[in-house]
Ligand SMILES: Cc1ncc(C[n+]2csc(CCOP(=O)(O)OP(=O)(O)O)c2C)c(N)n1
């Protein structure tokens with residue numbers, strides 16, 4: 001009998017929901033190196049993936065894990081790795097390689113308190129900027145910030161689809177609290193889960209240009225062993241994939257890599273708005289902190305204070321335009337996050353007025369409570 | 381009288397099917413040994429009558445790593461030191477392809493050393509060809525983990541006070557099941573060893589001693605490219621099956637022991653993986 005995904009309603013750990021989401025999305029290769037608080041993803045995958053004919057391999061470190069998932073994806077397997085802060089740092093060089101080679105893959109970072117070894121078992125949201133700027137050079141990235149076990153499942157499926165569609169590495173920027181949360185997860189029937197596959201070349205090997213982006217800027221991808229004899233290099237390359245280390249070639253290539261995300265950002269960006277229509281105070285929040293922010297909005301509304309929540313689902317690309325629009329209708333923006341103000345900076349970048357933007361910041365370890373947010377809302 | 385000059389028919393090299401000719405000329409210095417190491421591999425493909433579709437080459441960064449870009453098979457020029465783990469992912473996805481890791485000593489043994497010993501330990505199905513030119517060629521001749529004691533490099537201007545790895549010994553002790561060392565002046569034997577590696581499973585390691593006249597030969601006063609070649613050839617002693625621990629690689633005066641040192645049968649990673657996947661599916 002064919003092994004099936006766990007269609008139905010479950011009481012599930014966030015990390016496990018993420019792993020099951022990967023399997024449902026078609027992930028058949030996982031390379032990783034254990035690190036708290038992401039280990040439960042590897043453990044779930046190690047148990048479940050072989051039953052689907054997939055491979056779990058525990059590599060010697062995160063550099064190897066990241067390299068291995070790119071290699072496997074070049075061979076046609078949907079691939080993923082999962083880690084936390086220190087491991088994410090080690091993956092950065094090869095995340096850049098995945099961007100440059102345009103190889104779809106998914107990287108989960110279940111964030112913990114940092115820098116360095118920091119707080120292995122405690123929550124943090126300090127890797128937001130690292131997700132965007134961690135590798136060297138200019139590039140764009142897509143990063144999702146799940147705030148529930150359900151989203152750990154759903155957004156993992158979506159991350160795979162986005163990776164395949166745009167031929168990019170996609171980051172799931174979870175946090176320890178969602179990773180270790182246990183709550184209801186509804187897994188749909190396999191047939192109802194929308195799955196995107198990368199586009200394969202429809203021309204002969206002689207005509208094929210592996211790095212020619214067509215209309216939507218995303219080149220079609222030939223896999224190893226199909227007779228296309230692709231050459232992929234992290235060096236700046238032309239449409240044939242051959243090194244061309246001139247400024248013009250670099251401008252052309254990197255511009256396209258940026259554009260394929262920037263020009264499709266309307267399709268990629270996801271957010272949720274709660275009571276923003278008439279809001280006078282706007283909360284911008286994400287991940288586990290968005291749950292405290294929602295509670296804060298509910299309490300404030302009961303007290304007659306018109307608060308609303310803008311919840312980022314994709315952190316990158318960042319919805320500057322929508323936040324700018326909302327900023328014109330409110331008197332204050334509050335940005336609660338478990339770091340010293342990383343997304344607050346992006347909000348400031350988005351708005352065009354002198355509107356006060358106030359951070360509610362903890363440097364990791366502990367959740368931000370609704371009352372700490374309410375206090376800031378009420379502060380004159 | 382009008383003389384008609386007949387256009388000569390283009391003569392193709394008999395290995396040209398394996399080469400991305402549109403990428404010629406290559407970047408290597410004259411007298412560099414990497415080209416010989418590469419052509420030995422291409423001869424091996426040709427003599428085994430392999431289908432280019434069956435082969436993938438993965439390289440890291442360095443002069444030796446540029447091989448991936450010149451060979452007309454699926455080829456991947458990755459990051460410094462990470463060719464082996466990249467190849468591991470690729471091989472798992474495409475178990476029927478012959479995946480070759482072709483890179484330099486710095487790439488594979490310094491920055492990539494950890495991946496190297498673990499791939500050997502796993503007896504992972506890869507053919508790992510390591511061009512050892514005793515220095516970091518691409519970055520301009522700095523020392524590395526294979527640089528001989530007392531050798532001069534740009535970062536050991538007073539002589540290297542460290543001691544190098546013996547790569548065959550390292551590979552064998554970590555678990556490699558086929559281990560050989562040749563110089564680029566043993567192209568026939570080198571080709572035979574590559575052919576042997578292409579026909580077997582598990583982790584095959586082939587060290588190729590190669591001159592780098594630019595980065596190594598000159599500062600160490602070995603002379604011109606040809607002198608460096610001759611030096612390695614003259615000092616070489618073929619000793620097949622010798623314990624790799626005894627496979628001396630001396631730089632000043634002593635011998636360079638070459639040959640096929642290890643050839644053992646042991647289940648390979650891909651074989652064990654397949655078996656296990658079958659078992660798990662049955663549960
Ligand atoms: C992470 C990283 N560190 C350093 C470098 C610079 N670098 C490029 S090639 C190289 C050494 C190459 O030496 P080797 O592997 O022996 O190859 P060779 O050029 O001698 O063939 C170094 C240090 C790099 N590209 N990436």
Ligand code: SF4
Nearest residue numbers: 408409412443517592
């Ligand atoms: S620097 Fe050395 S290794 Fe690099 S191409 Fe020149 S001779 Fe060869």
